[in-house]
Amino acid sequence: MRFLTLALTLGIASSSILAATPTAAESVNLYSSRKEALMRPLLDAFTEKTGAEVRIVAASGGQLIQRMIAEGEYSPADVLLTVDAGNLWRAADAGMLQSVDSKYLLSVVPSDYRDPGNQWFGLSLRARAVVYATDRVSSDSIATDLGGYIGLAAPVWEGRVAVRSSGNIYNQSLIAAVIANFGAERAEQWVRGVVGNLARPPSGGDRDQIRAVAAGEADVAIVNSYYYALMLGSEESNSIGNTAIYFPTDDQMGTHVNVSGAGVARYAPHPELALAFIEFLASPEAQSLYAEINNEFPVHPDVQPSGEVAKWESFTPDDVPVVEFGKLNADAVRTADRAGWK
Ligand code: FE
Numbered sequence: 307m308r309f310l311t312l313a314l315t316l317g318i319a320s321s322s323i324l325a326a327t328p329t330a331a332e333s334v335n336l337y338s339s340r341k342e343a344l345m346r347p348l349l350d351a352f353t354e355k356t357g358a359e360v361r362i363v364a365a366s367g368g369q370l371i372q373r374m375i376a377e378g379e380y381s382p383a384d385v386l387l388t389v390d391a392g393n394l395w396r397a398a399d400a401g402m403l404q405s406v407d408s409k410y411l412l413s414v415v416p417s418d419y420r421d422p423g424n425q426w427f428g429l430s431l432r433a434r435a436v437v438y439a440t441d442r443v444s445s446d447s448i449a450t451d452l453g454g455y456i457g458l459a460a461p462v463w464e465g466r467v468a469v470r471s472s473g474n475i476y477n478q479s480l481i482a483a484v485i486a487n488f489g490a491e492r493a494e495q496w497v498r499g500v501v502g503n504l505a506r507p508p509s510g511g512d513r514d515q516i517r518a519v520a521a522g523e524a525d526v527a528i529v530n531s532y533y534y535a536l537m538l539g540s541e542e543s544n545s546i547g548n549t550a551i552y553f554p555t556d557d558q559m560g561t562h563v564n565v566s567g568a569g570v571a572r573y574a575p576h577p578e579l580a581l582a583f584i585e586f587l588a589s590p591e592a593q594s595l596y597a598e599i600n601n602e603f604p605v606h607p608d609v610q611p612s613g614e615v616a617k618w619e620s621f622t623p624d625d626v627p628v629v630e631f632g633k634l635n636a637d638a639v640r641t642a643d644r645a646g647w648k
Contacts, residue, residue, distance in 0.1 A: 333359040334579045337374065339367040339388040340566070344599050351595065352586050358579055367393035367475075374402040374571060383571040384580035387429075387587075392475045392482070394426040394567050395632020403569035404577070410585050414606050418627040419565050428565030428628065429587050430602035433531040433621065434480050435561065436552045437516050442525045445550055452526070454556030455484060459499020467500060468515040468524035471508040472642035476530055480562050481641055482634035486626040487559040490637065497645035508648050513537060520546040530564075535601035535614040553621035560624035564631065565605065 338345060342362045349360040365373070367388035374381050374397070386397055397403050403425040411420070411427050419428030436458075438448060451462065458467055470477065485493040505524035515527035516537060534551050537543065553561040568587065570580040586592050593609040596602075603611050610616065631638075 332357075332576060332579055333361050334576055334583050335382045335384045336360050336362045336583070337370040337383045337386045337571070338362050338364050339370060339393070340364070340600070345387075347599065348587065348592055348595055351592065352583060355586065356579075356582065358583075360583065368396075371397045371400060371402060375400055377573075379573045381571060381573050382575060384574040384576050385568050385583055386426075386571055387566070387568040389564075389566040390475045390479055391428070391565050391567070391628035391631045392479045392635050394421070394565070394569060395629060395635070397569065398423070398425040399632065402572050404572045404574070406570050406577075406581050406584075408581060408585060411588055414588050416605070416607065418623075418625070419563075419605055420567070421569070421629055422627075426567050426569035427584060427588065428567040428605045429584075429593075430566045430597055430600055431563050431605055431623075432566070432602050433553055433561050433563050433623075434476060434528060435531045435534070436526050436554055437519055437529055437534050437549050438526045438552055439519050439522070439524075439548055440550050441548050442522075448552050452552065452554065454554045454559050455480070455562065456488070456496055456556060456559070457554070458526070458528070459496045459503065463503045463526065465503065465505055466525035467503045468505050468518040468527040469500070469508060470511055470515060472639070472647035474511075475635075476512070476564065477528075477647070478635055478638045478642070479564055479628075479631035480528070481638035482631045483562045483624055483626050484559070485634050485637055485641065486630050487624070490641070494641050494645055497641055497647055501645055501647050516546060516549065520549055531603075531615070531618075532601035538614045539601070551618060553619070555622055560622040563603075563623040563628075565628055566600070566602065 342364055353359055370386060374383055398421060405424045415427045481497060484496055512529040512533040515529050516534060518524045519527045537546055555561050568584050570577055574580045587596060588606060590606055590609050593604040593606040597604040598612045601615055
């Protein structure tokens with residue numbers, strides 16, 4: 307198996323070389339918060355390349371981490387794949403991942419998008435953006451009327467903001483990023499301001515916030531970019547025709563970018579194959595497919611986004627490393643509670 311890892315690492319994974327590798331009987335167990343139907347094309351591509359099957363256990367990130375803790379050293383998990391650096395950080399913090407030695411992952415995954423201890427690596431990127439109503443908010447002036455996330459707390463947005471519950475980790479990571487950029491005190495003031503500006507009590511998921519803007523219940527919604535791309539590419543595109551996406555940025559904080567990512571499980575029965583699988587997911591071939599399937603931005607700097615995502619304007623990502631979202635998660639949750647973000 308060492309050879310397989312090395313071949314992928316060096317980018318010389320031609321099928322003729324790998325066909326000679328005796329991996330056909332092996333399989334890798336993937337604990338995934340992404341649904342099997344979405345992952346299937348990638349899993350099949352890996353099997354075609356290596357002969358190794360991928361068996362998937364699908365559940366939420368939190369459930370998978372709890373399951374790994376309960377299974378302990380008898381866990382069949384080889385790879386944990388989940389969304390949000392906050393979840394990946396929790397898995398590592400609970401001792402459920404292991405540090406890996408991969409020159410390939412270090413060379414293609416930018417340092418801001420992975421664990422400094424090499425226990426997990428970002429594989430795709432999503433911005434927590436703003437979707438706004440173009441008939442009530444001008445495309446020409448949103449950069450000045452709103453600016454960055456801090457702008458969402460300004461009085462001009464009173465009764466106009468839609469966002470889901472703070473129990474959701476996407477919002478916890480956003481609050482953590484605001485704490486990292488502006489300090490705890492200003493971040494709490496900000497959350498109070500946003501709560502005061504809500505058009506309605508938080509309910510539903512990110513897509514429901516976009517629907518609220520389209521329906522005139524709110525003028526701006528805080529949502530992950532891929533949900534908007536997904537809706538634009540679906541039969542819902544007509545009903546959200548009066549909306550556009552904006553990537554909040556100001557002098558102090560760039561656009562909040564989070565990851566989906568993976569790590570090798572602490573007690574992985576097949577650690578070398580597990581690493582080969584993660585390296586495969588970071589390869590240009592898999593990166594195109596992965597980003598396309600999920601409507602996300604590739605993490606590999608040489609791979610271009612596709613579909614609706616490719617049509618969007620570029621933006622400046624915030625420079626706080628995503629590992630901070632995990633470290634500051636408890637502070638973020640307490641801040642949201644104190645400020646009354648349900
Ligand atoms: Fe999501």
